[in-house]
Amino acid sequence: MxxxxxxxxxxxxxxxxxxxxxxxxxxxxxxxxLVKVDPIPETGRKPLSVVICARNEVNNLTEYLPSVLEQNYPDYEVIVVNDRSWDGTRELLETFEKQYKHLKVVHVNEGEKFIAGKKFAVTMGIKAATNEWLVFTDADCLPASQDWLLSMQQPENEHVDILLGYSPYIKKRGILNALIRFETFFTAVNYLSFALKGMPYMGVGRNMAYKKSLFFKKKGFAAHMHIPSGDDDLFVNAHATRSNTAISINKDAHVWSEPNTSFGAYLRQKKRHFGAGKMYKGxxxxxxxxxxxxxxxxxxxxxxxxxxxxxxxxxxxxxxxxxxxxxxxxxxxxxxxxxxxxxxxxxxxxxxxxxxxxxxxxxxxxxxxxxxx
Structure with missing residues (x-):
């Protein structure tokens, strides 16, 4: 025909x-x-610092912070930046400090100069870090295992400056939760796949790592300090290359996160991400x-x-x-x-x-x- x-x-x-x-x-x-998943290293090679920013996260910190503080890693510190919280976060962190000697708390007080949302808090946490290798996660995140840090440590290849992890959302009832998890899945498939192809373009702050020296060499978030989002993906977009970036997708290295439970909150979250995406490389x-x-x-x-x-x-x-x-x-x-x-x-x-x-x-x-x- x-x-x-x-x-x-x-x-x-x-x-x-x-x-x-x-x-x-x-x-x-x-x-x-099809890529081969690397096994979890048996030992920690170098000391590292975990950076967590929290703003009014007393409930999440109560539930999830111990799992970060009790990792199977020989030498690490956890830095929690309390960003102007008023819900009891400060008091909770002071209690945790007495219990865990490797916990370091940084307080951002109301009225601090140059505050620009989460990026200021992240910068304060990085400045407080003792170690060169920095692992990032959020207050509402739960490592899949006690071997999370073993998998997110500095790779044997010293040329790797950035390590991209994966953070799925916790399963709950309803179509919204299924959509959130599926959207997160496709986002991860994209950025992890392109990283494997030698074109890394983003990472998620719930589970990623990079060198402290890289942060200061590239002047931190100076290029995009004027927007509230992008402390994770814009930094990776600007500085990740074919040779300095690796991924970690072993299931024990996943970090589970609490999803939004309302459509409005989810839309606001995606709006922040969309705003950061406008500043990606062409x-x-x-x-x-x-x-x-x-x-x-x-x-x-x-x-x-x-x-x-x-x-x-x-x-x-x-x-x-x-x-x-x-x-x-x-x-x-x-x-x-x-x-x-x-x-x-x-x-x-x-x-x-x-x-x-x-x-x-x-x-x-x-x-x-x-x-x-």
Whole structure:
């Protein structure tokens, strides 16, 4: 059956989007699914410092800080920066200081000069650190095991300045939680996969590490101190390279985190991340934007072709083939990244995530104000 010009153009566009989608799935993300996971080192090679920033986190610190303080690592300190809390965080940390000799508390008082959200607190924690290798996490985070620091320590390769870890969200009931975990999964798949390909572009402050000397050599957060977010991803985006960055994805090195429980809070969180993303390097913004645009156009062209009888079965075949290939790659990654229970829902969550990303992108155009806490 001969196709009209419109049908040919739409079908060609659909196939083009499918091929680009295929590239990301098979030549970028599949690499993460197949890479060999390094075993946890048996001993700690050098002393390190853990940096945690807390603002009104008394409940989370009570529940999660002991797991950080009781790691199976021979020589480390934990620095908690109390950023102007008024909920009893100071008193709790003073109690912990008496119990744990390797805990160091830094207080940021109300009225401090040059305060710029979390970045000021992180900078204060880094300045207080005794050791060269810094491991970062948050007050609401729980290491998957007591061997977390063994896996996040300075790699044997001394040229590695940045180590990117992974932080999944804790499972709770509801579609919002499933969406949050799935979105976090895809974000991690992207930044970890591109790091493996030699193009690291971000990390998450819930589980990452880098050298103190790198921070001061690159003047810390000076380039983006004017925005409240980006203490983790913008720093990595600016200074990570093919040769100085590694990843750690052993399941014992994961750090579990408390997810948002309301849609509004989740949107505010993603707004902060979206704001930081605007300052990524041009090539990174192009690649990340292309992924969303290609996915949008793939669905749009597929729906449009359903109205043409001549292309109905061809477009359906391309769409089904896309689902089959993605179902071959991503359930493997879901299992590797501790989200195996989402595998059965992958096709549905994939579409819901796409809708949410488009909605969030539009919303971010109109909502400007963001803050850390």
């Amino acid at each position: 001969e196709l009209t010009l419109i049908e040919s153009c739409l079908l060609g566009a659909l196939i083009f989007c499918f091929l680009i989608q295929l590239y990301f799935s098979l030549f970028v993300h599949l690499k993460l699914a 090539k990174h913004k192009f690649i990340l934007s292309s992924q969303i645009i290609i996915q949008f156009l793939f669905y749009a062209f597929f729906v449009a072709l359903l109205f043409f009888k001549a292309t109905l079965y061809i477009s359906l075949g391309v769409f089904v083939l896309s689902i089959i290939i993605r179902c071959f790659v991503y359930p493997r990654l879901l299992k590797r990244l501790s989200y195996g229970n989402l595998s059965i829902w992958f096709p549905v969550l994939d579409i819901l995530l796409f809708i949410f990303l488009v909605f969030n992108g539009i919303l971010s155009i109109f909502v400007k104000k963001v803050q850390w806490k």
